[in-house]
Amino acid sequence: MVVRAGAYDDELVKTAKTIASPGRGILAMDESNATCGKRLASIGLEKHRSQPPGLPDPPCHRTGLGTVHLRCYPLRGELYHSTVDGVRMVDILTEHKIVPGIKVDKGLVPSAGSNNESWCQGLDGLASREAAYYQQGARFAEWRTVVSIPNGPSELLRSFSTVSMASTGSFQVAQKVWAENFFYMAENNVMFEGILLKPSMVTPGAECKDRATPEQVSDYTLKLLHRRIPPAVPGIMFLSGGQSEVEATQNLNAMNQGPNPWHVSFSYARALQNTCLKTWGGQPENVKAAQDALLLRAKANSLAQLGKYTS
Ligand code: 13P
Numbered sequence: 001m002v003v004r005a006g007a008y009d010d011e012l013v014k015t016a017k018t019i020a021s022p023g024r025g026i027l028a029m030d031e032s033n034a035t036c037g038k039r040l041a042s043i044g045l046e047k048h049r050s051q052p053p054g055l056p057d058p059p060c061h062r063t064g065l066g067t068v069h070l071r072c073y074p075l076r077g078e079l080y081h082s083t084v085d086g087v088r089m090v091d092i093l094t095e096h097k098i099v100p101g102i103k104v105d106k107g108l109v110p111s112a113g114s115n116n117e118s119w120c121q122g123l124d125g126l127a128s129r130e131a132a133y134y135q136q137g138a139r140f141a142e143w144r145t146v147v148s149i150p151n152g153p154s155e156l157l158r159s160f161s162t163v164s165m166a167s168t169g170s171f172q173v174a175q176k177v178w179a180e181n182f183f184y185m186a187e188n189n190v191m192f193e194g195i196l197l198k199p200s201m202v203t204p205g206a207e208c209k210d211r212a213t214p215e216q217v218s219d220y221t222l223k224l225l226h227r228r229i230p231p232a233v234p235g236i237m238f239l240s241g242g243q244s245e246v247e248a249t250q251n252l253n254a255m256n257q258g259p260n261p262w263h264v265s266f267s268y269a270r271a272l273q274n275t276c277l278k279t280w281g282g283q284p285e286n287v288k289a290a291q292d293a294l295l296l297r298a299k300a301n302s303l304a305q306l307g308k309y310t311s
Contacts, residue, residue, distance in 0.1 A: 012194035013234075015139050019099055019196060020235030020263035023302040027294075028239065028269040030103035030142060039273070045282040079136045090137035101140040102133045108146060117152040120145040144198065149173050149205065171202045171220050178228035192232040198267050199225075200241040201251055214247075218254035231261035238264075240271030245297055246311060247271075249304045256307035265305045272297045 019026065031039065040046065079102055081089050093100045106122035122143075130141055147153055149170060178199070185192070202220035204212050212220075225236060240248040248271035255264050266272075272294060280290035303309040 009191060009194065011139075012191070015099060016194050016196055016234045019140070019237075020265065022263075023306050024263075025265040025298075025301055025305055026101075026237050026267035027272055027298065028142075028267045029273070030101075031269060032107055039277060040282075043277055043281050079133060079138055088137075094137065099139050100137055101142055102138040103144070104130060104133070104141045105143045105145065115151045115154050117148050117154065118146060140196075142198070147173060147177055153177065170200075170205065171224055174199065174202060174224050175228060178224070182228065182230065192230055193234065195233060196235040196237050196267075197229060197233055197262075198237050198239055201238055201243075203241070203243065203251075206242055214250040214254035217251045218257070221251075222255055222260070225260075225262070229262065233262055235263040235265060236260075237267035240266070240268040243271060245271045245274055249297070249300045249309055250311065252301060253304035253307060253309040256305060258307075263305075266301045268297075268301065272301070 018024075037046070079090060079100065083089065083092065090100045104122060104126060105120040108118035108120050111117050111119040120143075133141070153173065153176070185195075201217050202224055203217050204210060229236065238248075238252065243251065248266070248268055252264070252266055275297065276290045276294040279293045280286045300309055
């Protein structure tokens with residue numbers, strides 16, 4: 001099928017605006033099969049057997065998450081799955097006015113010639129895969145890659161010979177990365193009104209002993225975003241990046257204490273799912289309590305998006 005250039009522009013912009021509307025955020029549950037296995041192992045469970053290559057991932061705990069109300073929801077193989085009652089996951093989500101999305105990168109692979117860094121694959125055949133996902137009901141796509149600090153980005157290591165303070169390193173690297181990203185997106189005529197950005201917050205590194213306050217995280221992160229992200233982008237949807245559930249909510253809340261040119265919200269995986277997963281523990285009788293735990297975090301982050309969260 002030949003698709004006219006721009007045929008989906010209006011729909012894409014509308015979808016981005018819907019997701020980036022007051023109090024709304026994203027439940028990121030698009031972990032790879034391997035990461036899903038790690039999450040389940042943390043509560044003493046094994047993931048379902050792997051499918052043969054080329055077939056969608058098998059259903060796992062995420063089916064249970066899908067019935068909780070959120071605005072939008074990037075998936076992996078669940079796009080093709082049904083609940084035990086035979087209802088398609090995408091139909092449940094759409095019925096609840098949740099926008100189903102799909103992760104389209106194919107994960108990280110080692111990057112040759114780099115400083116032990118990785119890059120993600122999946123550009124080959126992307127257009128036809130996306131067309132098939134659209135037919136299945138997906139209305140947005142997520143592409144994610146990782147920039148490692150202090151290993152990379154390689155060219156940066158030459159100019160930043162000492163990355164001593166983790167937060168400074170994170171700020172400087174992010175400035176460089178977003179400048180280049182937006183330069184190349186502009187060169188490639190990416191329609192900024194149709195994208196949502198999913199960055200990490202500027203926080204001290206995981207091994208840094210000094211923790212930052214929500215105000216410090218907010219100051220550094222907003223400074224970075226104001227310097228680099230055009231206001232045409234409708235939403236900034238942060239990942240939680242290993243912050244605790246409450247920390248991630250407090251940091252988001254701090255960033256919404258004043259007006260921003262973009263919707264500043266969440267696309268959290270761990271900071272929405274951790275308690276939910278532990279509460280569930282693989283036991284059918286815990287599903288309702290687990291969903292309530294997820295709802296609690298979703299509501300807290302919805303308030304934080306409005307700048308109204310109080311712990
Ligand atoms: P975390 O919120 O757990 O960092 O994950 C977000 C993410 O990138 C999943 O797509």
